[in-house]
Amino acid sequence: MTPLLGGVGLLARAVDYALACLDAADGADLTRPTPCADWDLxxxxxxxxxxLLALHEAAALGRVFPETADDTGRDPIALVRDRATRLVGAWTPPVPRREVALGELALTSAIVTTTGALEVVVHGWDVARACGADATVPDGLATELLDLVPLLVAAGDRPARFATPIATPFGAVSGDRLVALLGRHPRWAYR
Known part of the structure; x- marks a missing residue:
């Protein structure tokens, strides 16, 4: 099954990976730097x-609203866990949606879920690395996402959404190639 056809399954695996990465953040200093240059943890x-809220809205409402949630004063780690845990259930059949509105655009649910999977995985990796944990993306998951990057990340997305790709050595594992393709140094370490 290609990743675009198996979007919900890919999203579920991405969420599982991100939840495992989130364990490294328990008790972490939220001002730690992250692989995302302008963001702390x-x-x-x-x-x-x-x-995660936008992906849940896409499943539940068939559209994504551009506003952000006001989660002031709430534990961001607990929020990620809660929203991630509920997300896959929102996309599990019988979701009748074949399209999701994003402003004036109509996107297929497969595009939304696979894009969500890429987002969830790369930021799960970012969280773990910011906390000093090894977060290599599992080979099968990384390989499927590598196939999707050319479809989901356009030249116009760089450097605004993703940094310039980082060269990897010959024989690098697929997880390292994935994060490098998205502009992250595979062996980034909290300093």
């Missing part, structure tokens, strides 16, 4: 929460 978790 709190800002990254806030972004992940907004992304």
């Amino acid at each position: 709190r800002a990254l978790l806030d972004h992940v929460n907004d992304s």
Whole structure:
């Protein structure tokens, strides 16, 4: 099954991976730097929460609203866990949606779920790495997402949404190639 056809399954595997990465953040200093140059750990978790909320709205309402949630004063790690855990259930059949409105655009649910999977995985990796944990993306998941990157990340997305790709050595594992393709140094370490 190609990743675009198996979008919900891919999203479920991405969520499982991100939840495992989130374990590294328990008790972490939320001002730690992350592989996302302009964000500390709190800002990254806030972004992940907004992304998960948008993906849930896409499933439940068939549209994504551009606003962000006001989660002031709430534990961002607990919010990510809660939203991620509920997300896959929102996309599990019988979801009648074949299209999701994003402003004036109509996107297929497969595009939304696969894009969501890529977002969830890369930011799960970011969270774990910010907390000093090894977060190599599992080979099968990384390989499927590598196939999708050319379809989901356009040249116009760089450097605004993704940094310039990082060269990887010959024989690099697929998880390292994935994060490098999305502009992250595979062996990034909290300093």
